[in-house]
Amino acid sequence: MRVAVITLPLHTNYGGILQAYALKKSIESLGHTADIIDRRCKMVLPPSWKMPLIYLKRMVLNLKSGGKGPEIFREKRILREFPYVSSELAPFVAGEIAPRTVDDYHSDIGLGEYDAFVAGSDQIWRPKYFGNIEDAFLAFTSGWNVKRIAYAASFGTDQMEYSYTQLEECSALLKNFDAVSVREASAVTICDEWFDREDALHVLDPVMLLPPEHYRTIAGQSSSRPCRGKVLSYILDPDHSKLSVLGRLTGWLGIDSYDACIPDRNRDIPLKDRVVPSMPQWLSCFADAEFVVTDSFHGCVLAILLHKPFIALGNVSRGMSRIQSLLESFGLEDRIVQGIDPDDDGGYFLSGIDWTEADARLEAMREKSIGFLRAALK
Secondary structure: OEEEEEOOOOOOOHHHHHHHHHHHHHHHHOOOEEEEEEEOOOOOOOOOOOHHHHHHHHHHHHHHOOOOOOOOOHHHHHHHHHHHHOOOOHHHHHHHHOOEEEOOHHHHOOOOOOOEEEEOOEOOOOOOOOOOHHHHHOHHHOOOOOEEEEEEEOOOOOOOOOOHHHHHHHHHHHOOOOEEEEOOHHHHHHHHHOOOOOOOEEOOOHHHHOOHHHHHHHHOOOOOOOOOOOEEEEOOOOOHHHHHHHHHHHHHHOOOEEEOOOOOOOOOOOHHHHOOOOHHHHHHHHHHOOEEEEOOHHHHHHHHHOOOOEEEEOOHHHOHHHHHHHHHHOOOHHHEEOOOOOOOOOHHHHOOOOHHHHHHHHHHHHHHHHHHHHHHOO
């Protein structure tokens, strides 16, 4: 069967790239062909008719603030710099995923090209992350005789972010799906209560469908291993509270930390220092770390897969339900930290994790998740 996977734009999002890679591998392991469809992100450059208004507003704000306002031509700069800052990561995307890039699903994908369409994984059903949210529910396939499947689709939050019109249209589209699975336990309830789809199944993020040895092998291809013997800091949205937790932990352990987050869009940092690492090097940071501190969903996923002691920092802005659901699935919800008491000596966090129960749950959920994919693609 020829399968097309609709997911979020890949960009330099390691978690997004890795889940697309793992889903492609998993579908192919079942005897099908799979194309990851990567839509060029139109958020980088707003519609041309809006640009003069946006530039003018930014110019006014800069004049009022003495040049401390928003960057006037930020989108154009990001677009211009992207090939350079992503140059180390690009070979993995091109060689291992080989995505099919389109500008528009409706005009660039034709009837008869694919037998099945899979929506997922990642936060594909979050309107603020996916422009034209109806296409995340495969609106462009209307009238086609194809299979429509959702695999580990995520709303990203347990709060309603759809307009009334979006909810009405997407609910109608979801009724046409042959099989629906979601990444968070809370999304099962959302599908039932908001989208009138009561048969949604809770499954694993695609990254967890592959064994840990798979990622260790990729990590082994890196010539640079900067995180050996260190605490890995993978904090997407750093603030004083999160950095304080990191500082307390490194103090307890008596070892340094390594920051694996590269601010690739920050113009205040020289361009040469904004080149993001290759996928092997990024994975090696998790494989080599003594401890992981992260506010990233996929950071937690890799810590669990690779049996790394970790702390999950609360990330309300990106949606806490994602990490909460993930850790509850493995009985590890006590790894979530919002802050550390000044009198805490770190004994609990330094005592390690008994992975026996987590591994048993992972194996059961992996069997269930692959079983869902196998049945849906029959």
